[in-house]
Amino acid sequence: xxxxxxxxxxxxxxxxxxxxxxxxxxxxxxxxxxxxxxxxxxxxxxxxxxxxxxxxxxxxxxxxxxxxxxxxxxxxxxxxxxxxxxxxxxxxxxxxxxxxxxxxxxxxxxxxxxxxxxxxxxxxxxxxxxxxxxxxxxxxxxxxxxxxxxxxxxxxxxxxxxxxxxxxxxxxxxxxxxxxxxxxxxxxxxxxxxxxxxxxxxxxxxxxxxxxxxxxxxxxxxxxxxxxxxxxxxxxxxxxxxxxxxxxxxxxxxxxxxxxxxxxxxxxxxxxxxxxxxxxxxxxxxxxxxxxxxxxxxxxxxxxxxxxxxxxxxxxxxxxxxxxxxxxxxxxxxxxxxxxxxxxxxxxxxxxxxxxxxxxxxxxxxxxxxxxxxxxxxxxxxxxxxxxxxxxxxxxxxxxxxxxxxxxxxxxxxxxxxxxxxxxxxxxxxxxxxxxxxxxxxxxxxxxxxxxxxxxxxxxxxxxxxxxxxxxxxxxxxxxxxxxxxxxxxxxxxxxxxxxxxxxxxxxxxxxxxxxxxxxxxxxxxxxxxxxxxxxxxxxxxxxxxxxxxxxxxxxxxxxxxxxxxxxxxxxxxxxxxxxxxxxxxxxxxxxxxxxxxxxxxxxxxxxxxxxxxxxxxxxxxxxxxxxxxxxxxxxxxxxxxxxxxxxxxxxxxxxxxxxxxxxxxxxxxxxxxxxxxxxxxxxxxxxxxxxxxxxxxxxxxxxxxxxxxxxxxxxxxxxxxxxxxxxxxxxxxxxxxxxxxxxxxxxxxxxxxxxxxxxxxxxxxxxxxxxxxxxxxxxxxxxxxxxxxxxxxxxxxxxxxxxxxx
Numbered sequence: 001x002x003x004x005x006x007x008x009x010x011x012x013x014x015x016x017x018x019x020x021x022x023x024x025x026x027x028x029x030x031x032x033x034x035x036x037x038x039x040x041x042x043x044x045x046x047x048x049x050x051x052x053x054x055x056x057x058x059x060x061x062x063x064x065x066x067x068x069x070x071x072x073x074x075x076x077x078x079x080x081x082x083x084x085x086x087x088x089x090x091x092x093x094x095x096x097x098x099x100x101x102x103x104x105x106x107x108x109x110x111x112x113x114x115x116x117x118x119x120x121x122x123x124x125x126x127x128x129x130x131x132x133x134x135x136x137x138x139x140x141x142x143x144x145x146x147x148x149x150x151x152x153x154x155x156x157x158x159x160x161x162x163x164x165x166x167x168x169x170x171x172x173x174x175x176x177x178x179x180x181x182x183x184x185x186x187x188x189x190x191x192x193x194x195x196x197x198x199x200x201x202x203x204x205x206x207x208x209x210x211x212x213x214x215x216x217x218x219x220x221x222x223x224x225x226x227x228x229x230x231x232x233x234x235x236x237x238x239x240x241x242x243x244x245x246x247x248x249x250x251x252x253x254x255x256x257x258x259x260x261x262x263x264x265x266x267x268x269x270x271x272x273x274x275x276x277x278x279x280x281x282x283x284x285x286x287x288x289x290x291x292x293x294x295x296x297x298x299x300x301x302x303x304x305x306x307x308x309x310x311x312x313x314x315x316x317x318x319x320x321x322x323x324x325x326x327x328x329x330x331x332x333x334x335x336x337x338x339x340x341x342x343x344x345x346x347x348x349x350x351x352x353x354x355x356x357x358x359x360x361x362x363x364x365x366x367x368x369x370x371x372x373x374x375x376x377x378x379x380x381x382x383x384x385x386x387x388x389x390x391x392x393x394x395x396x397x398x399x400x401x402x403x404x405x406x407x408x409x410x411x412x413x414x415x416x417x418x419x420x421x422x423x424x425x426x427x428x429x430x431x432x433x434x435x436x437x438x439x440x441x442x443x444x445x446x447x448x449x450x451x452x453x454x455x456x457x458x459x460x461x462x463x464x465x466x467x468x469x470x471x472x473x474x475x476x477x478x479x480x481x482x483x484x485x486x487x488x489x490x491x492x493x494x495x496x497x498x499x500x501x502x503x504x505x506x507x508x509x510x511x512x513x514x515x516x517x518x519x520x521x522x523x524x525x526x527x528x529x530x531x532x533x534x535x536x537x538x539x540x541x542x543x544x545x546x547x548x549x550x551x552x553x554x555x556x557x558x559x560x561x562x563x564x565x566x567x568x569x570x571x572x573x574x575x576x577x578x579x580x581x582x583x584x585x586x587x588x589x590x591x592x593x594x595x596x597x598x599x600x601x602x603x604x605x606x607x608x609x610x611x612x613x614x615x616x617x618x619x620x621x622x623x624x625x626x627x628x629x630x631x632x633x634x635x636x637x638x639x640x641x642x643x644x645x646x647x648x649x650x651x652x653x654x655x656x657x658x659x660x661x662x663x664x665x666x667x668x669x670x671x672x673x674x675x676x677x678x679x680x681x682x683x684x685x686x687x688x689x690x691x692x693x694x695x696x697x698x699x700x701x702x703x704x705x706x707x708x709x710x711x712x713x714x715x716x717x718x719x720x721x722x723x724x725x726x727x728x729x730x731x732x733x734x735x736x737x738x739x740x741x742x743x744x745x746x747x748x749x750x751x752x753x754x755x756x757x758x759x760x761x762x763x764x765x766x767x768x769x770x771x772x773x774x775x776x777x778x779x780x781x782x783x784x785x786x787x788x789x790x791x792x793x794x795x796x797x798x799x800x801x802x803x804x805x806x807x
Contacts, residue, residue, distance in 0.1 A: 004240035005155040011175035018155035031160045038154040044096035045146040058110040070142035077114035082132030092117045099125040164456040166363035170261030180433040200392040209280040211398040213303045216338040219394040220378045225387035248384040262373035263357035269331035271323040274308025316344040316361040336374035368452035406447040492696040509575040514558040517548035522557040526649040536585040551583035555599030573604030596692035603685040623686040640729040666690035713771035719802040744769045
């Protein structure tokens with residue numbers, strides 16, 4: 001909100017520079033966003049008086065004037081039609097500059113000397129009147145600089161008003177704050193309405209059909225008005241705060257809105273059919289043409305101001321084109337009302353009409369100021385237009401609005417909240433300076449009644465805040481809060497997520513976040529069996545679209561959808577992962593089961609398109625290596641990859657299930673070609689889904705360190721003949737589970753199923769490493785341990801040693 005410093009001084013004495021006042025207001029909670037110094041854009045223009053006027057001998061439309069500036073008489077050639085002897089006018093002397101980049105020079109016009117120029121408002125850029133020379137008040141001192149004579153210097157403060165401070169959306173509201181901050185007294189404008197003998201009740205009436213939306217509506221009639229430009233002082237004030245002057249009647253309503261914060265509206269009475277006002281809700285799809293000449297289509301709950309037949313204004317927002325004040329208007333019906341803030345806010349948002357009036361009504365105006373603003377505006381209109389105010393005021397107020405009563409305030413609470421000792425009398429003085437009524441009950445408490453314009457004051461804490469900001473936030477000492485620091489203990493799940501994120505991003509994967517909503521057809525696309533729990537979908541009551549109408553039961557579909565979106569954009573090389581939750585529907589009336597999952601997707605080239613790399617497509621082993629590195633970094637051993645059990649949406653020969661100590665960790669593999677076809681995807685894709693809850697349960701958080709071995713290890717290689725269904729993981733697990741102390745590690749060194757291998761069999765070579773911490777092992781010790789392990793593998797896997805019948 002823009003506030004003119006000159007306008008503010010009409011109500012309170014201000015001795016501070018504009019910049020210092022801005023600082024004081026900002027520290028009191030009214031943030032001043034900018035201060036603009038207003039200076040006239042002319043120089044050396046003075047007050048002059050016309051002494052004589054005579055015709056120009058060589059031009060019919062020009063006249064010769066003798067003009068005095070007090071200490072000199074100057075000849076002036078002027079063509080304005082409105083000049084008369086004795087008028088006080090602005091004179092731009094020789095050497096003066098005026099807007100437009102003009103410099104006044106001594107010159108001869110049609111042979112006659114002119115030592116200056118008489119100016120209009122428009123030529124001086126202090127008004128819009130260009131019909132003739134500007135006529136000044138007759139009591140101004142001759143020769144005085146015009147900017148000093150008319151007090152044209154000003155400063156405009158742009159203040160950011162918070163939504164709760166509706167009382168500050170007016171010049172008087174800001175003046176009240178300044179008075180409280182500086183200890184000055186408010187000077188409210190004084191006036192008295194002068195009425196004629198014609199009673200308003202014989203001319204009009206007001207009917208409120210929706211008092212819940214319009215609790216109070218007042219009206220006055222002003223007759224015999226003459227529509228003309230407003231005086232300079234009013235135009236200057238309005239233009240300083242960003243409002244365009246229109247005419248004396250409309251300008252008064254804008255002036256009062258800015259002065260008191262009460263929006264008003266004036267109707268041309270001759271256009272009000274049946275000569276009365278009816279306040280009602282609009283009809284659904286009702287049309288109305290507003291003052292901005294736009295045809296508005298209304299909803300059924302928009303509050304309207306109507307005459308006896310039709311709507312004439314959208315209540316609290318904008319008047320109608322059908323009742324606007326025109327140049328020949330002679331009778332005015334003036335409206336001042338209180339409208340329900342919520343109603344105005346909804347209508348303003350729906351219609352997209354953010355007007356100055358709506359801005360104030362939707363925040364809550366002073367219900368007690370409706371009549372006061374009505375009377376001041378009516379008298380101003382009468383004074384500026386020559387009109388007469390009809391006797392009486394219509395004040396339709398079916399049910400008085402509830403206001404906040406007395407609020408108890410405990411003095412000890414003030415000090416405990418602020419952390420500083422504020423004297424009791426000082427607290428009471430501050431509240432009274434804000435025009436609150438304070439009744440001192442005893443030494444510990446007092447009763448405070450806020451004025452009706454402070455709609456934001458409802459509780460004791462609000463009063464304490466008022467004391468704090470006027471007392472001065474800068475006077476309240478800064479102290480560090482006393483807190484107890486408790487060590488943060490991260491949950492295993494959080495630790496796991498951090499480790500997963502760090503490991504995968506380090507390997508070049510990108511984390512994505514997708515919606516938890518998927519299409520109900522996802523289960524069919526993935527080919528899930530009818531008895532699969534992932535078909536138990538949680539339906540959304542109010543979905544965004546049909547394709548997002550159920551909660552996901554697996555991360556796979558979301559990853560494939562992301563792959564498809566990237567493919568459409570021409571990006572076919574992806575390394576993605578996502579951590580989130582899946583949701584399984586339970587029986588009616590119970591909440592769904594939520595499970596933490598991580599999905600990984602790999603597709604396209606293994607490496608980026610670099611000069612030192614060749615094009616190799618990513619395959620199952622790239623994903624397998626990534627997952628094994630991830631699990632291994634968490635010190636989780638004994639992970640078994642079971643190719644015999646897989647998922648219906650994975651390729652049966654290129655996928656596996658992962659288990660650790662009997663717990664299912666997840667699955668990974670290449671997506672089944674049929675699923676890719678149903679998704680309209682042509683590239684191969686590798687998918688993995690891990691159960692983060694199981695992963696967190698397996699993670700111990702501890703890392704075991706040991707010395708670098710001093711003694712050498714010894715290894716033994718064995719090529720086993722086993723059935724193709726036997727996995728290397730199973731054989732390694734048998735060796736590890738044997739708990740032989742000397743066995744250090746087991747790994748696969750060869751897999752072969754070609755020539756010389758019986759059908760249905762394969763050769764699987766395992767390398768066993770043995771080491772003792774305190775000595776070098778002998779062959780006898782190694783062979784003894786090695787024999788037991790090999791025999792156990794043969795017994796449990798039905799294996800044979802290649803080239804031998806038995807050990």
